[in-house]
Structure formats: C-alpha cells, structure tokens
Amino acid sequence: MVAVAIRPEPPANPGMAVAIRNINHHFALHGEHLPVLDTISIEVEPGELVALLGPSGCGKSTLLRLVAGLDQPSSGEILADGVPVTGPDPSRVVVFQDPTLFPWRTVFDNVALGLEAQDRLHKDRHRVGTALQLVGLSHFAKAHPQQLSGGMAQRAALARALVNDPRLLILDEPLGKLDSMTRITMQSELVTLWRRAGFTALLVTHDVEEALYMANRVIVLSERPARVVADVSVDRPYPRGRGDQYLVELRHHLLDLLGLGSNW
DSSP: OOOOOBOOOOOOOTTSSEEEEEEEEEEEETTEEEEEEEEEEEEEOTTOEEEEEOOTTSSHHHHHHHHHTSSOOSEEEEEETTEEOOSOBTTEEEEOSSOOOOTTSOHHHHHTHHHHHTTOHHHHTHHHHHHHHHTTOGGGTTOOGGGSOHHHHHHHHHHHHHTTOOSEEEEESTTTTSOHHHHHHHHHHHHHHHHHHOOEEEEEESOHHHHHHHOSEEEEEOSSSBOEEEEEEOOOOSSOOTTOHHHHHHHHHHHHHTTOGGGO
C-alpha cells in the first residue's frame, strides 16, 4: 500500500507564497446566508503546484477567486508573499476554463492585453513574443481566435497570463473543456511550463488523475461548505508515468476520500 502523508495545519509562515488562514465565506441567497467555505487553512510554498480536488459545487472556484483578490472572504485572511490580499494584482493571474479571447484581436494582441492595461507594451513588447514561444504559438501571432483549435486557444490564454511574469498562476479547470487527447497533451505542457518558469500554481480540477500527474500536493475538500479533508503529498519526480503503481494506489486513496472508492 502507498504511505500517504496527511499534513497537520502548519504554523503561520510569512515566507509562504500563499497563506490561507481560517477562511469562511458565504453567499447571500434569498435573504439567507449560504455557507460555502468553512474555516479553510492552506499554505503553499514558493514554486509549488498544488491541486484542489473536491465535489462539484463545493467551493473550489470560490476559494480561487478569493486568492486572486476578485472577491473578499466573509472572515479570515489570505496572504500572498506575506502581504494581505485586498484586490487583484498582476502578480496573481487567473486562467479560467474558457479562454475568453477577444475575437476581433489577433493572438498577439490578445496576449498583449495585460501589458497594454499597465501601459507597458511599448517597453515590454518582446515579452509577448517570448510568451507565445513558451506555449508554442509563435507562428500563430497574427491569427484570430476563430482560427485556433480549443487547445491552441487555451495556450493563448496561458501566454496572456505568462506575459505578466506572475509569481502565482491560478488555474480554474483550464483544461476542463478540451477533448481527452488534447487534455493529456496540455497537462504535460503545463507541467513543463511550470517547471521552466518557476512560478507557484494553484490548480482546481475534478480529475483525480490530472491532479496526481501534475501536482506536488493535492488538497481534498469536502462537500459544501468546504473543509480541508486531507493534504496529500505526491512523492514522485517529474516527468511522471501515468501507469506508475504508486500513483494508481494514491488515486484509489483519493477516490476513497471523495466517497467514490466503491465505484472503482
């Protein structure tokens, strides 16, 4: 059997890339509070790729929005590089499930959006070309989104995120709408990008195998309101083999934690 390390809640550490401290969150629904997150505490070290795994609708994407600064928690605190998160910041970039490219702009111009918004395109224009090269789209800089496949469009969205040289890349099911073959390819490409660039990454996924193939650690969340059920280290070097017996056994363990063990 695989030995699985379940981490206790770590002490406060200002050197963490991300420190999520006692986060509670609720939505107002028809005049009542709908609890979504229940006392969530997670720490992510610089350079880690951590996957959040849990049932559909449990609050994973909500937690990512709080880390990104797009929303504020009902209570608790989130620190990025030791600084409280009070709003969006170019150092924390979100890649969503939909590429959300502007159809009237070329791939180059879509990738350049962040630099334009910061009035930096005139001096950092070369970074657009570098980002396109990283994701393998150099030859499609002048193409428009409708000329791209689904995988290529998601690569363009990744380039748009990477052009800002983020310290934290927040991935909200970025491969969820791709076909299985493209998804497998993109998983490998994302891991390669992460290892090459050295950023910290938080990944939300419903796919247990994807989490195990890509992440250093897998955080398992409960049904809503989400609590941390387990923090599991994935002790395997990269690149990983999908048939690795260690990962196969760990997959069964994660499915048990999710209440799906009897289905496999």
